[in-house]
Amino acid sequence: MLCVLLFACVRELRVSASSMIALDSTPPMDNSDLDPQDQNIDFSKFLHSNPNHARLPCLICHRRETGSSRPTLPGGNGHVPCAGCHAQELANSASPICTICHTSTQSGALKGFPPLKSFNVRFDHSLHTRGLGVRCATCHRPSRGGVALTIPAGASAHTTCYQCHTPLVKAKDRDISSCGTCHQLGGYARTPTQAAAFRVGFSHAKHGPTQKLNCNDCHNIRAGLTQRRQVTAPTGLNHHAPSGANSCATCHNGKRAFGGDDFSACKRCHTRATWHF
Numbered sequence: 001m002l003c004v005l006l007f008a009c010v011r012e013l014r015v016s017a018s019s020m021i022a023l024d025s026t027p028p029m030d031n032s033d034l035d036p037q038d039q040n041i042d043f044s045k046f047l048h049s050n051p052n053h054a055r056l057p058c059l060i061c062h063r064r065e066t067g068s069s070r071p072t073l074p075g076g077n078g079h080v081p082c083a084g085c086h087a088q089e090l091a092n093s094a095s096p097i098c099t100i101c102h103t104s105t106q107s108g109a110l111k112g113f114p115p116l117k118s119f120n121v122r123f124d125h126s127l128h129t130r131g132l133g134v135r136c137a138t139c140h141r142p143s144r145g146g147v148a149l150t151i152p153a154g155a156s157a158h159t160t161c162y163q164c165h166t167p168l169v170k171a172k173d174r175d176i177s178s179c180g181t182c183h184q185l186g187g188y189a190r191t192p193t194q195a196a197a198f199r200v201g202f203s204h205a206k207h208g209p210t211q212k213l214n215c216n217d218c219h220n221i222r223a224g225l226t227q228r229r230q231v232t233a234p235t236g237l238n239h240h241a242p243s244g245a246n247s248c249a250t251c252h253n254g255k256r257a258f259g260g261d262d263f264s265a266c267k268r269c270h271t272r273a274t275w276h277f
């Protein structure tokens with residue numbers, strides 16, 4: 001049923017795509033009347049940025065009804081929805097279009113789903129932590145012996161996010177399950193988990209509940225800011241920290257932490273083999 005609906009929908013889009021094309025005077029996609037110039041279209045690469053693709057809702061090609069965290073290549077059902085607009089290319093098993101998804105067109109062997117190439121990731125701490133009360137530990141878990149904390153990354157990030165962003169789920173009447181909720185066209189560099197503070201002896205494992213510390217003793221969520229600027233953190237400076245800066249010295253001032261005149265305190269931070277007195 002959904003298939004039929006989707007197919008009808010694609011056909012409709014195809015019709016409106018052709019009328020748009022007529023207006024734009026770009027070549028018609030019905031290849032029966034291609035002029036020689038049109039033969040230059042590179043069908044070996046799928047472009048989300050092609051306006052004819054960009055105007056389609058993500059779920060026409062990326063459906064999530066299985067709930068799986070692994071995306072699958074579109075085309076599983078008789079090459080719908082591509083076939084709705086590319087009947088000509090898909091009828092020709094020598095067409096470069098086949099190589100977008102297949103390693104072999106004889107057996108139909110598929111390529112793996114590609115990693116992020118043309119999309120970024122959107123995430124808003126303020127919305128989730130203040131707005132929804134999601135705990136930090138839902139997404140950040142100890143790594144490297146507790147020194148660092150993980151950040152949801154790669155395909156396994158979906159497992160974390162999909163706990164709530166389930167197929168077809170809505171919030172305030174808006175769909176929050178579509179790929180487009182979190183991914184938009186644009187470049188993206190993952191937030192690293194190799195903070196400079198870890199090189200100066202800082203470990204999350206030594207700054208937890210046992211030390212009566214909470215995430216929000218060191219991190220503040222700032223609403224409305226871009227990736228990597230949403231959460232403040234102390235900088236890895238102690239002796240050289242400017243006064244007023246959020247740094248190790250905020251606590252390691254001989255009063256709050258390592259209180260008293262314990263000279264061995266130096267060695268508690270400076271534990272590396274290269275450190276000698």
Ligand code: HEC
Pocket residue numbers: 046048053056057058059060061062073074100114115116117118119179180183184
């Ligand atoms: C017309 C079909 C179609 C539509 C619509 C579509 N995609 Fe895709 N998408 C594909 C195909 C085909 C691939 C694999 C192509 C490849 O190997 O480059 C893909 C790959 C991807 C990838 C991984 C590769 C990359 O380019 O980053 C992401 C992420 C993705 N799609 C997200 C989206 C989102 C978000 C939307 C909606 C805004 C969307 N797609 C709409 C067909 C589509």
Ligand code: HEC
Pocket residue numbers: 010013014017026027028029038041042043044045046047050052053056061074075081082083084085086097100
């Ligand atoms: C709603 C119609 C529509 C659907 C659905 C659609 N395409 Fe397209 N696609 C177009 C149009 C129109 C063009 C432009 C062709 C031209 O310029 O003659 C195009 C161009 C392309 C190109 C040429 C490279 C580029 O983007 O300029 C490739 C490759 C392609 N499509 C692959 C696919 C694949 C694979 C699917 C299915 C996952 C798909 N398309 C689904 C309409 C569609």
Ligand code: HEC
Pocket residue numbers: 073074075076077079082089090091092093094095097098099100101102105106107108110
């Ligand atoms: C947008 C991705 C995509 C493109 C482009 C594409 N295919 Fe497929 N194709 C698939 C998927 C997905 C399946 C289903 C595989 C499965 O279920 O294991 C499939 C299945 C097949 C099969 C197995 C048929 C069957 O019924 O078991 C063959 C053969 C095949 N494709 C050939 C082609 C040829 C030839 C082309 C080019 C003309 C092409 N495909 C283009 C995605 C694609």
Ligand code: HEC
Pocket residue numbers: 122123124127128131132134138139152157160161162163164165171172174176181182
């Ligand atoms: C505990 C449940 C939960 C988890 C886990 C979760 N989200 Fe959400 N997220 C929501 C809810 C509910 C909303 C809608 C909030 C609203 O609109 O007020 C939302 C909204 C969003 C939005 C904004 C949607 C929009 O269009 O306004 C983005 C983007 C988003 N989440 C990304 C993510 C990412 C990325 C992850 C995983 C790293 C994730 N979420 C994990 C519950 C969750």
Ligand code: HEC
Pocket residue numbers: 062063064071113114115116121152153154155157158161162165176177178179180181182183190191
């Ligand atoms: C609720 C938010 C959310 C939704 C919905 C979502 N993603 Fe993601 N996706 C993420 C996050 C977070 C990452 C991790 C990014 C990173 O590695 O830094 C990710 C990573 C990816 C990757 C990279 C995987 C890898 O191997 O590196 C691909 C491809 C991808 N998503 C495609 C999709 C597609 C296709 C859809 C729709 C079927 C989708 N995503 C829906 C949040 C989301």
Ligand code: HEC
Pocket residue numbers: 136137140147148149150151192193194195196197198202204207208213214215216217218219233234235236
């Ligand atoms: C005593 C202070 C302190 C406490 C408590 C603390 N952090 Fe951190 N956190 C830091 C410092 C310092 C950095 C490194 C900042 C830098 O150098 O950019 C950091 C970095 C991070 C990063 C970035 C990823 C990485 O590993 O580089 C995440 C995520 C993070 N903290 C999450 C948390 C969470 C979740 C909690 C609560 C469970 C928490 N932190 C508790 C001080 C703290």
Ligand code: HEC
Pocket residue numbers: 121122123125128129134135136137138139140151152189190191215216219221227228229230231232233
């Ligand atoms: C629903 C999942 C989720 C929750 C809950 C969450 N985070 Fe994050 N956090 C992320 C993701 C995803 C990133 C990476 C963002 C990016 O690269 O776009 C991140 C990045 C960070 C960073 C790196 C610096 C930055 O500004 O991006 C810190 C520090 C951090 N989180 C701390 C926290 C703290 C503290 C809490 C609890 C108050 C928390 N996070 C709750 C998913 C989450």
Ligand code: HEC
Pocket residue numbers: 197200201202203206207211213217218234235236237247248249250251252256257258259268269270
């Ligand atoms: C919010 C306050 C706070 C901040 C900020 C803070 N610490 Fe700590 N730190 C503590 C407390 C409390 C302890 C444990 C109590 C004690 O021993 O006095 C501790 C313990 C330590 C220890 C000793 C671990 C062990 O072996 O027991 C080291 C090393 C350390 N901190 C380094 C750092 C560095 C480096 C920074 C800056 C990147 C930093 N801390 C930032 C509060 C803080």
Ligand code: HEC
Pocket residue numbers: 200236237238239240241248252258263265266267268269270
């Ligand atoms: C709370 C952790 C901490 C304690 C305790 C600590 N240091 Fe440091 N130390 C650091 C950090 C972080 C740096 C990196 C540079 C900075 O803070 O500006 C550093 C750098 C240094 C350097 C490198 C040169 C420089 O000034 O940048 C020297 C020397 C040094 N510390 C000496 C000491 C001595 C001596 C003690 C004991 C009296 C001590 N430290 C106690 C955290 C600590």
